[in-house]
Amino acid sequence: MPEPRTFELIQSRIDNALDPAGRAELDAILSSDDEARKLDADYGRLNELLEGVPAEEPPGSMVEAVMARVRSETRNAPVQFVDRRSERERRRSIVARFGLGLAAVLAAAFVLVPSLRNSVDPRHASGTMIEQQLPGTTREIPMRGSQISGTIRVTTAGDRVALDFAFDGEATRDVRAAFDPAQLSIELPEGIAGAPASPFGAGFVSVEPEGGRAALRFVRKGEGAARVSLSVVQGDDFFETTIELPK
Amino acid sequence: MNCTTDNEDNECIRRCLAGDADAFEGLVVRYQRPVFNVILRMVQNREDASELCQSAFLKAYLNLAAFETGRKFFSWICRIAMNDSINFLSSRRPSEPVPADYQSSEANPAETLEANELKGMIDDAIALLSPEHRSVIVLRHFTQCSYEEIAETLHIPEKTVKSRLFDARRTLRDRLVARGYARRLSHA
Numbered sequence: 001m002p003e004p005r006t007f008e009l010i011q012s013r014i015d016n017a018l019d020p021a022g023r024a025e026l027d028a029i030l031s032s033d034d035e036a037r038k039l040d041a042d043y044g045r046l047n048e049l050l051e052g053v054p055a056e057e058p059p060g061s062m063v064e065a066v067m068a069r070v071r072s073e074t075r076n077a078p079v080q081f082v083d084r085r086s087e088r089e090r091r092r093s094i095v096a097r098f099g100l101g102l103a104a105v106l107a108a109a110f111v112l113v114p115s116l117r118n119s120v121d122p123r124h125a126s127g128t129m130i131e132q133q134l135p136g137t138t139r140e141i142p143m144r145g146s147q148i149s150g151t152i153r154v155t156t157a158g159d160r161v162a163l164d165f166a167f168d169g170e171a172t173r174d175v176r177a178a179f180d181p182a183q184l185s186i187e188l189p190e191g192i193a194g195a196p197a198s199p200f201g202a203g204f205v206s207v208e209p210e211g212g213r214a215a216l217r218f219v220r221k222g223e224g225a226a227r228v229s230l231s232v233v234q235g236d237d238f239f240e241t242t243i244e245l246p247k
Numbered sequence: 248m249n250c251t252t253d254n255e256d257n258e259c260i261r262r263c264l265a266g267d268a269d270a271f272e273g274l275v276v277r278y279q280r281p282v283f284n285v286i287l288r289m290v291q292n293r294e295d296a297s298e299l300c301q302s303a304f305l306k307a308y309l310n311l312a313a314f315e316t317g318r319k320f321f322s323w324i325c326r327i328a329m330n331d332s333i334n335f336l337s338s339r340r341p342s343e344p345v346p347a348d349y350q351s352s353e354a355n356p357a358e359t360l361e362a363n364e365l366k367g368m369i370d371d372a373i374a375l376l377s378p379e380h381r382s383v384i385v386l387r388h389f390t391q392c393s394y395e396e397i398a399e400t401l402h403i404p405e406k407t408v409k410s411r412l413f414d415a416r417r418t419l420r421d422r423l424v425a426r427g428y429a430r431r432l433s434h435a
């Protein structure tokens with residue numbers, strides 16, 4: 001059996017990644033080792049076989065099909081391309097102000113309402129919207145990608161829908177949701193300077209999780225079924241899913 | 248991809264980001280063939296590959312704001328295509344046979360039995376590779392990506408690219424020999 005180094009040299013040559021010294025080393029091995037020569041011939045032939053598989057033509061309608069989907073997507077929920085840096089800073093500011101405000105309210109309520117002290121689960125006492133749960137039906141959807149890992153908790157209660165994202169590990173991510181404004185309205189915290197009640201009326205919202213957590217709140221419009229298309233972006237990894245919200 | 252192509256890509260992306268969705272067509276026209284072939288070699292079914300290819304382009308469009316200029320668009324969309332293909336393969340039940348039905352719609356009637364046999368044996372052997380091994384073989388041999396480009400596409404170190412590629416080729420070779428193709432490999 002040839003040495004691992006021989007395998008490496010042979011394969012590097014196939015990939016045109018062998019420097020002159022490596023080439024000389026391989027030539028020396030091949031001149032004195034029958035097994036290495038056979039191996040070299042095998043890999044050379046394997047390379048020919050792989051290179052000999054012809055490329056396939058995509059379906060003739062591919063360009064039209066893609067562009068139709070692009071235009072449809074743009075028409076249903078206009079894509080808002082934003083300056084990511086300034087948007088991120090703005091969102092951080094909103095989250096920070098909202099977090100502080102809510103923490104203050106919860107702290108006051110905690111002090112003023114004795115029964116509340118007994119009902120608060122210490123694990124959920126961080127005072128952020130992320131831990132706020134709606135009473136109602138809850139289901140969990142796993143998020144899996146090459147880098148993305150976590151769960152989405154979907155809670156529906158009456159006309160309210162809560163999506164809580166919990167990611168494993170710290171990383172910069174974006175959570176994007178597209179929805180039909182005729183079916184749902186997005187609910188952002190009120191009373192926060194610079195954050196109007198519904199700045200994303202076009203049916204697209206993008207939030208950046210803080211501490212591996214993010215939350216989206218929707219209110220149904222009418223009795224019909226609704227859906228939210230979600231896309232989570234982490235580096236070049238993506239996770240996509242569509243959450244169906246039956247009648 | 249040369250500088251001119253990269254510049255053309257960046258111009259298309261700039262126009263898309265400025266709200267001109269039609270500018271995306273230039274990118275689809277330029278990359279539909281390699282992206283389709285990457286996915287096809289991964290999932291080995293024309294219909295699935297067509298759907299995944301459309302989905303990869305749509306995903307790229309919807310996430311164009313996340314594209315870092317200075318990187319190659321082809322590497323970026325290949326990455327999306329690879330991830331989607333791997334997710335697709337993962338969602339397929341383990342017992343489900345992998346169909347190898349991507350005969351070209353424009354198959355040459357004079358194609359020889361040997362050519363079909365050759366294609367079939369390569370397909371069979373690649374289909375049995377793990378998604379990680381399959382992805383490096385596909386990028387190296389079907390898109391002619393360098394180690395560096397594969398590393399950029401898959402977000403893994405070049406060293407890992409080499410080791411996966413070497414392992415994958417070794418597995419392919421062993422598998423082909425074990426299946427009785429030693430004649431082709433050893434006496435070519």
